[in-house]
Amino acid sequence: THPVVPAIVNLDVPGPVISRHLYGHFAEHLGRCVYGGFYVGEDSDLPNAGGIRLDVVAALRALDIPNLRWPGGCFADEYHWMDGIGPKEQRPSMVNTHWGNVEENNHFGTHEFMELCELLGAEPYISGNVGSGTVREMSDWVEYLTRDGDSPMVRLRRANGRERPWRVRFWGLGNEAWGCGGHMRAEQYAAEARRYGTYCRDHGGNTLYRIAAGANGADYAWTETLMKQLGDLGCAYRPAPFMQALSFHYYTIPGTWQDKGAATVFDTGDHYRTMVQAARVDELITGHSNVMDCYDPGRNVGLVLDEWGTWWNVEPGTNPGFLHQQNTMRDALVASVHFDVFHRHAGRLVMANIAQTVNVLQAMILTDPDTGALVLTPTYHVFEMNKGHQDAASLRVDLPAGTPERAVGDARLATVSMSASRKDGRALFSLSNLDADEPAEVELDLRGGALTEVSARILTAGRLQDHNTPDAPEAVAPRPYEVAATRAGLRVHLPARSFVTVTGRLAG
Numbered sequence: 039t040h041p042v043v044p045a046i047v048n049l050d051v052p053g054p055v056i057s058r059h060l061y062g063h064f065a066e067h068l069g070r071c072v073y074g075g076f077y078v079g080e081d082s083d084l085p086n087a088g089g090i091r092l093d094v095v096a097a098l099r100a101l102d103i104p105n106l107r108w109p110g111g112c113f114a115d116e117y118h119w120m121d122g123i124g125p126k127e128q129r130p131s132m133v134n135t136h137w138g139n140v141e142e143n144n145h146f147g148t149h150e151f152m153e154l155c156e157l158l159g160a161e162p163y164i165s166g167n168v169g170s171g172t173v174r175e176m177s178d179w180v181e182y183l184t185r186d187g188d189s190p191m192v193r194l195r196r197a198n199g200r201e202r203p204w205r206v207r208f209w210g211l212g213n214e215a216w217g218c219g220g221h222m223r224a225e226q227y228a229a230e231a232r233r234y235g236t237y238c239r240d241h242g243g244n245t246l247y248r249i250a251a252g253a254n255g256a257d258y259a260w261t262e263t264l265m266k267q268l269g270d271l272g273c274a275y276r277p278a279p280f281m282q283a284l285s286f287h288y289y290t291i292p293g294t295w296q297d298k299g300a301a302t303v304f305d306t307g308d309h310y311r312t313m314v315q316a317a318r319v320d321e322l323i324t325g326h327s328n329v330m331d332c333y334d335p336g337r338n339v340g341l342v343l344d345e346w347g348t349w350w351n352v353e354p355g356t357n358p359g360f361l362h363q364q365n366t367m368r369d370a371l372v373a374s375v376h377f378d379v380f381h382r383h384a385g386r387l388v389m390a391n392i393a394q395t396v397n398v399l400q401a402m403i404l405t406d407p408d409t410g411a412l413v414l415t416p417t418y419h420v421f422e423m424n425k426g427h428q429d430a431a432s433l434r435v436d437l438p439a440g441t442p443e444r445a446v447g448d449a450r451l452a453t454v455s456m457s458a459s460r461k462d463g464r465a466l467f468s469l470s471n472l473d474a475d476e477p478a479e480v481e482l483d484l485r486g487g488a489l490t491e492v493s494a495r496i497l498t499a500g501r502l503q504d505h506n507t508p509d510a511p512e513a514v515a516p517r518p519y520e521v522a523a524t525r526a527g528l529r530v531h532l533p534a535r536s537f538v539t540v541t542g543r544l545a546g
């Protein structure tokens with residue numbers, strides 16, 4: 039007999055809306071994410087538009103990706119945008135000192151990135167250079183991108199072939215200022231963010247949403263300093279006009295920084311340790327939210343997790359600076375657990391960005407450097423199966439008897455994870471069974487309505503280590519699934535190591 043998990047969902051009590059931007063992405067000039075991933079150049083034999091690979095675009099369009107963060111990461115704080123505009127053969131090159139010490143020829147720059155966003159139907163999220171740039175440089179970049187009418191930067195943009203301004207909302211004020219972004223103290227960074235944020239102007243109808251570079255993991259003191267220094271304390275907290283949100287970064291790493299573990303070679307103990315680390319994102323979002331609530335109970339300042347995902351040792355034989363890793367059923371479960379947590383925190387968490395979209399860290403897409411073959415990863419399928427949660431009203435999932443648990447060292451891991459939402463007359467449920475060996479049965483007690491036209495899909499694998507390759511591109515891929523209707527709602531059988539989505543039309 040399998041453990042039965044009772045779950046109650048009130049279909050008629052919608053909670054905060056799950057911003058589509060929680061399904062955001064991140065593309066850095068790192069390894070083969072941009073060059074050899076998104077961008078293959080106009081001379082490539084692969085079908086491309088201005089050098090942007092069209093099958094990558096087509097695959098990502100199926101995810102409805104809402105925004106794309108660029109150009110870093112650590113790279114952002116050594117990127118000088120003016121080197122990446124104008125005729126390609128005249129663009130100066132530089133050394134990408136963070137990632138592999140390779141030469142960067144700047145062929146993928148501002149215009150190429152904005153073109154990529156247009157092809158994807160995604161909003162740009164530009165991460166500006168605070169670490170080694172200047173206030174003027176960042177201010178000019180905003181003017182170049184967003185100003186209409188006539189001005190020095192507008193004339194430069196027009197000379198480079200773009201008449202109309204672009205619309206850019208999301209603007210990052212540096213990246214990891216406590217580390218690769220300048221090794222600053224929180225107070226020091228806050229002072230820089232005030233200055234940089236001030237001169238990132240709203241031009242014409244374009245309104246920036248400025249995101250301050252936030253904490254590393256559980257550094258709540260960093261968040262507290264930014265909240266104090268970037269807002270006006272008083273009877274009612276007023277966020278400063280130059281800061282609309284702050285971020286933090288959290289990666290799932292069950293090993294150490296020196297030896298993070300292999301992406302495909304691991305045992306059950308490694309799997310459970312990974313799941314404990316993934317589920318920890320709940321504690322971190324709660325911690326940062328609590329600090330923010332003390333200052334900003336009205337929730338005017340957004341919390342952004344603009345880097346998350348698994349970080350494994352690089353694949354054997356690949357450049358250690360390129361962060362290229364495989365992606366298994368275990369990674370898929372890391373993603374599904376994160377999304378359940380994100381949905382629960384929809385009231386404060388306004389954006390999240392998986393690191394990174396193509397060929398780097400927990401990627402959606404892996405491309406073969408020799409043949410160009412493109413593979414969709416198990417993580418890709420979680421993003422696709424969950425996309426119906428974007429901009430839906432969250433529905434609380436109550437678990438009156440808890441879920442099955444496993445002891446993992448000193449921690450306890452809840453092995454069943456769930457979330458739900460409703461939108462456009464439909465409900466969507468996401469259910470994960472993190473257990474490596476044991477199935478579970480979820481009894482969904484649906485109150486305040488009923489579901490018709492129910493359908494389900496499952497992502498599972500014979501082994502947690504299973505992954506997709508050019509020879510076996512569908513080793514881990516979603517399949518149609520059956521769930522049983524009960525008097526109270528639905529009964530969902532969750533095989534070991536599985537992710538299931540169930541959707542239906544709301545009736546009654």
Ligand code: AHR
Pocket residue numbers: 066110111112113213214345393394399
């Ligand atoms: O995503 C890889 C790197 O991780 C980013 O460049 C940096 O911000 C973080 O440390």
